[in-house]
Amino acid sequence: MDLPNLTLILRGALSPNPKERLAAEESLNQ
Known part of the structure; x- marks a missing residue:
């Protein structure tokens, strides 16, 4: 998993x- 994608996922999780x-x-x- 690439870092920008992980950042987006974390931001979504904290949303x-x-x-x-x-x-x-x-x-x-996934």
């Missing part, structure tokens, strides 16, 4: 938006 958090978790699970 107050539940949809963004779910998307980030799914990205990590």
Whole structure:
């Protein structure tokens, strides 16, 4: 996994938006 992608995922995971958090978790699970 590349670093810019990981940064985006972490930002999504910390987002107050539940949809963004779910998307980030799914990205990590792949």
